[in-house]
Structures are given as structure tokens and as C-alpha cells.
Amino acid sequence: MVRLGGGSVRDHDEPQSGGDEHGASRSHEPAPAPATDPWKGFRGVMAGALIMEAITVLLALPVVAAVGGGLEWWSTAYLVVLAAVMVVGSGLQRRPWAIPFNLGLQVFVMAGTFIHLSIGIIGIVFAAVWVFILVLRADVRKRMEMGLLPSQRTENQG
16 A cells, blocks of 8 residues: 555555556446447348358258258258348348347257258357357457447547
């Protein structure tokens, strides 16, 4: 503890600038709003993941046809409609229900195991991708609340 001239007391480890080692303020003041919308880029990541998943599901059609003993009309329709819903869903990522929608699609992809095991494996792989996307979402939210996003830094924080 160090006693300052005005009678106030400060710990040695506390930064003098009023922020922590990352430049964020420890006070109870809310962090400044980001200059750019971090969720816009995040929605783009989610839309891109859905498009990649739709492409992967469609690319599985010839594999299932050749290796899986052929495709029936219902299994082809299931996979094509599922991929189409993913493509349409990629444009709906601004909606508040987008994340539950995306996770719900994973259930339908994993249910594709009844068509062929490879479809279920695709579902498991992309479920892991969506879990990682949720981890990134939590990290962005935490950094935004703490004021640590690059677009939240002020001029004097260097």
C-alpha cells in the first residue's frame, strides 16, 4: 500500500491509468460501444458455416449413391431439402432465433445416419464446428462487455 499526497491509498500493483493490463477500465462504467458491429462479422461466419455444411451434404449424395447401396427418392429428397434449408437459413442469421435454428439443423443432419453413416459423421463434425462458433460468440460477448475489442479502444489507451 502506498499513501498518496491527498491521503488516498493505492496498491502497488494497481495501474495508475485507471485500467487493467489490457487497457479496460475497472470502474463500473459501461464499456464504450464498438465503432463497428462485431456481430455483423459473426453473422457472416455463421452464414458461411451453413453454406459449407450445405455443400458438404450435397457432396455426400454421390458417395452415398456409390458406397451406401444407392439412394431412394426419399433419401435424396431429405438431403436436398436439408441442404436447401441450410442455404435459405444462411440468409436469416440476423434473426434472434438464428442460433437455435442452426443447432436444430444439426439434429436433422445427424438424423441422416439412417440414410448412411457418412451423413451422421458429417452431422457430428459440423456439430463440433457449431460448438466452436458458440465458444467464439461467448468470447466476443465477454470482450465487448470488458471493452477489449479493437473498435472499443480510445485514443489515450494506445
